[in-house]
Amino acid sequence: MALIQLEKASVEFSTRRFKNVGLKDYLLKGLFRSRVNPRIVVRALQDITLTLRDGECLGVIGHNGAGKSTLLKLIAGVYPPTQGRCIIRGKVAALFDLTLGFERDASGWENIRYRAYLLGETPQTLQGKLETIAEFSELGEYLEMPVRYYSSGMIVRLGFSIATAIEPEILVVDEILAAGDASFREKARRRMQEMIQQARIAVLASHDLKSLEGFCSRILWLEKGRMQMLGPASEVIDAYCQHYGTPRPRSQAA
Template sequence: MIKVENVSMKFRMANDHITSLKEFMVKKIVGKLEYKEFIALNDVSFTIEKGDVVGIIGKNGAGKSTLLKIISGILSPSKGKLEVSGNIAPMLELGAGFDVDLTARENIYLNGAVLGYSKKYLTERYNDIVEFSELHDFMDTPIRNFSSGMTMRLAFSIATLVNPDILIVDEILSVGDSQFQKKSAKRMRELMSGGTTVLLVSHSIDQIRSMCNKVVWLEHGTVRMFGNAQEVCSEYTESSRQEYLVKEQKEHLVKENSTTYEWKEQLYTPTHIEKIDECYFIVDCWHQRVIYSSNLTEPIINWNTLSDTLGNPHSISSDGNVFLVDDAAGNEVRAFVKEGDKFIQTQILDRVGESPNKILYDAQAQRFFGISAMSQHVFVLNNSGDKVWIDKVIRLGYLQENSYIRNIRIIDGELFFVSGPGKIIVADYINSPFNIIREYKVPFELRGMNDILKIGSFFYITVYQNGAGEVAPKLIRVKDLNDLETSDFEDLREIVDLKGVPYSFSFFDGRVFLTEIDTYSRIISFLIVNDEITDIQVHFDTGSPSESSIRKRSGQ
């Protein structure tokens, strides 16, 4: 049992900016040290019974970690009483209780001793700990050489396989690959069914709902609500939604009353246009937004906004239920769902690499595939219905470091990488973990490719830069990609009267759509009949960016 009664926690923080020990001692001696009080917890009370699984939720700074440290015995409260019955296994920080200079084997005994277990008991459970952590080949390796994921595996294995009376977990279940997360969740449920009391801090409300029977909701250091997990989580979610709507309305009023928002009538580097169901979406990259409309001929000012707080988005993709947009500047992927005529952001997925640049959905694999341009990571996302999971994130050795991979495209059941390290690379994404099938070298002038599409007999390719990184736009097509190396391709710039840098292709409504970006923003479309380009239409032609657009891009 855990009984928290009128617990408060105050911290004294120095007001002075002291740069040396001498200055500190002088001010202390003369009594001129100034402090301010920070109240992390204020009059917190609740009782947890044996076997309860209690989630602790709240925004950053609400006092969640401070509360766990007090229950763990790491901190003593400034006021109030705490009663704890049973031994505690706290998992408050990855590697806490580890000595980085010792091996994993030695740290099992060290960390186990910190948790209060004998050497004999730990020896009996040693093989179970190693088996669960899956670190058989690394037990004699110093912890300092471990990745954060490996450290987490070891810490979780020690803490949970010694069957504590009380297990305290602070966000640790969100670390590691999806397979280990599932394994950890299963182990947590085994502990719960065995009577272990669990306190779990997580920003994932879905995780709290599925694992906990009670929830403590902290707000500014006080208990906003305590009780049944489903009821508290529902109230918390609704409160967060209302706060978001109020904030959005305030921002909207500020924008509407400002004369500097003429950019809303324009496009600035539209990197992608797509039709999903009966709705058209435009990714307006340098305006940091995605907009949508049911009518392609509507003026841009009349389009609705999915979000205008994105960081250089490049693409949007959907499986029909969830809509994913890359946030290249934030190194994350945003997930949205449609509610009526509006779109609500439901998730932010990070740890997908640096500068995610393209996301696509493949119905055959029933997965989303993405590429992070700067770090050359490929990521695979799985929509389980309730949540989008990161299936895997992998950096492929054949995508050379410092090569900027702008795009991926599935063509005839194979995954194409462009621009790649001076080549187009084709990989097997269904039967293997992206093993190379073949590759095509490209000449110096095509090194900075943007996108590739196959229609009829031809591959169509857009190009941003040459091998020196100079802006050198090209729109080409070729029947055999082997001919690229000798520059034996057809130049289409004059045929479509190219104005800007050709970026991405889309195909819907029986037409090929092409976006143009950078110094000139435009979206055009055309028909391809018997390999002939016909009926070229201009849908949006903003031209060179306005001062308002340039300010929007820079965040002014």
């Protein structure tokens, strides 16, 4: 059984005005004094209480900087909660920025291997999937080339194909429903839908309210790191659009 349980979970970034300085500057310019180099606390997420069980799909909406990505990274285990509790049960796969973390001098094939290993595959389990990944990416012989020479669209295709070839229990997706050109996007949409249906729990952050309403049973609306509203998808989207005075997108049968 997969489970996500957040109890008053908060994430605070504590930083200083001059960060990543050299030891020389630190000592000579006195950056260790809080008057010279004040501490800045950013409350990215505050008091998030949330329980997700098998079969649920949660959509996360909110403006840029509302804390959507931070919440997803908290669920994926990348960030620890700085306050409160965060209990995650199940194998998590997180799709964040798909263009990050490629070894640029290595070939497409090499990148497929190690990225899949990072997602928890082993050479045995990967054996059958290599062809599927290559096929889905439609990159063909470009896979022999170093990723350095790929266009950004090709990189997204490759990243998407690798990330969606695994079968996670908990799927966390940050705004990648639109990947690549029109034909690939449609294919990606269908694959995404399959994955969401297969995963026990899915958490999706997006600005695409229409798609979210199709996928999700519940939606969480974040506002400046706090929970503004959590409830059935249509209700939250109604309230969100009303609040910002934007036209309500027509819901779409998924």
